[in-house]
Amino acid sequence: MSRAAVVCGLGGALPATAVTNEELAAQLDTSDQWIRTRTGIGLRYVVAPGESTSDLAVAAGERALESARRKADSDSDAAGTEAEVDLVVLATSTPDRPCPGTAPGVAHRLGLGTVPAFDVAAVCTGFVYALATAASMITAGVAERALVIGADTFSTILDPVDRTTRAIFGDGAGAVVLRAGESGEPGALLGFDLGSDGGGADLITVRAGGSRQRSTGEPPAEGDQFFAMEGRPVFTQAVINMSESSQRLLDRVGWTPGDLDKVVAHQANVRILHAVGEQLGLEDKQIVVNLDRVGNTVAASIPLALSDAAAEGDLVPGHRVVLTGFGGGLTWGSAALVWPDIEPVTRS
Numbered sequence: 001m002s003r004a005a006v007v008c009g010l011g012g013a014l015p016a017t018a019v020t021n022e023e024l025a026a027q028l029d030t031s032d033q034w035i036r037t038r039t040g041i042g043l044r045y046v047v048a049p050g051e052s053t054s055d056l057a058v059a060a061g062e063r064a065l066e067s068a069r070r071k072a073d074s075d076s077d078a079a080g081t082e083a084e085v086d087l088v089v090l091a092t093s094t095p096d097r098p099c100p101g102t103a104p105g106v107a108h109r110l111g112l113g114t115v116p117a118f119d120v121a122a123v124c125t126g127f128v129y130a131l132a133t134a135a136s137m138i139t140a141g142v143a144e145r146a147l148v149i150g151a152d153t154f155s156t157i158l159d160p161v162d163r164t165t166r167a168i169f170g171d172g173a174g175a176v177v178l179r180a181g182e183s184g185e186p187g188a189l190l191g192f193d194l195g196s197d198g199g200g201a202d203l204i205t206v207r208a209g210g211s212r213q214r215s216t217g218e219p220p221a222e223g224d225q226f227f228a229m230e231g232r233p234v235f236t237q238a239v240i241n242m243s244e245s246s247q248r249l250l251d252r253v254g255w256t257p258g259d260l261d262k263v264v265a266h267q268a269n270v271r272i273l274h275a276v277g278e279q280l281g282l283e284d285k286q287i288v289v290n291l292d293r294v295g296n297t298v299a300a301s302i303p304l305a306l307s308d309a310a311a312e313g314d315l316v317p318g319h320r321v322v323l324t325g326f327g328g329g330l331t332w333g334s335a336a337l338v339w340p341d342i343e344p345v346t347r348s
């Protein structure tokens with residue numbers, strides 16, 4: 001056995017305001033039937049005016065820390081039972097401000113003192129990248145316990161008249177606590193597969209607001225401040241990259257698809273999830289789905305799906321799990337673990 005990062009806490013948070021398909025259809029040229037059939041989404045949540053990504057990140061972080069405390073209390077022989085963490089990694093593509101990063105403010109509001117805290121931007125793959133970063137820092141001995149958060153508020157960057165993106169995206173945050181442990185323990189992160197293809201950078205983008213299309217003091221060209229996505233090629237790339245990345249990881253870890261109990265994939269579109277399952281030769285019941293209730297919450301998607309699946313008993317201790325994500329960049333990434341006996345502190 002070797003030193004490994006072990007998942008020991010899980011939490012999630014959603015904003016208070018839910019938006020139904022019918023409410024969207026009252027504002028835009030769309031329908032509940034189109035959205036459900038083409039995406040599988042029935043509901044998404046959006047932040048209130050003045051509410052930001054860090055507010056959701058703090059709520060999810062608090063809940064993950066509470067979940068880790070309960071685990072430590074119930075597990076008297078758990079290594080590192082002290083509740084505090086010495087690293088915060090926040091995956092987001094909707095930071096509170098372009099500068100500074102959002103993570104230090106989140107760590108401060110969580111009362112974590114002067115711990116290292118930084119953002120990771122890999123859009124919908126952000127959580128897997130953040131998990132790999134924190135796990136690597138733990139295995140290298142740079143950190144002992146890490147809070148890894150995925151949080152996004154895409155409602156703040158969507159074009160109000162774009163029926164496609166408004167139907168898909170929702171706001172939210174999810175978080176896990178990692179502690180140093182052994183590779184043979186349940187919850188140990190057993191391996192990662194990460195990749196990118198910048199040749200597809202324009203498929204998922206916000207054109208204005210960075211150094212390429214910099215601020216001149218004038219409003220940006222129409223629509224350039226909003227998130228834009230080319231749905232069809234993104235769909236194809238999501239299926240190819242999540243299934244190929246999962247398969248590479250399975251080979252590395254020494255599992256076959258038949259050994260797998262659950263795939264927790266980025267919740268982009270239920271048709272994408274089923275296509276990934278089909279590519280891997282899995283049955284629908286092996287694919288965790290919660291996008292019907294929350295939409296695509298970007299970096300929050302995988303930890304929120306884990307929270308819901310664990311809370312509902314769809315994911316149980318001992319399950320062999322692959323997490324897989326795909327998003328802007330283009331980026332993709334997968335992680336493997338045996339699910340630990342933890343109690344998620346879920347969204348209210």
Ligand code: ACO
Binds near residue numbers: 038124229234268327
């Ligand atoms: N309501 C009604 N009609 C719609 C809507 C809507 N909400 N949105 C699009 N349409 C229309 C289109 O305008 C088009 O009309 P047309 O034929 O008259 O031009 C028609 O529906 C079909 O459009 P398609 O784009 O071909 O529809 P498709 O079945 O491919 O579904 C979708 C579109 C849902 C966007 C799909 O392509 C998809 O899910 N893509 C992947 C998105 C994704 O995974 N994003 C995650 C990564 S993003 C990130 O990392 C932040």
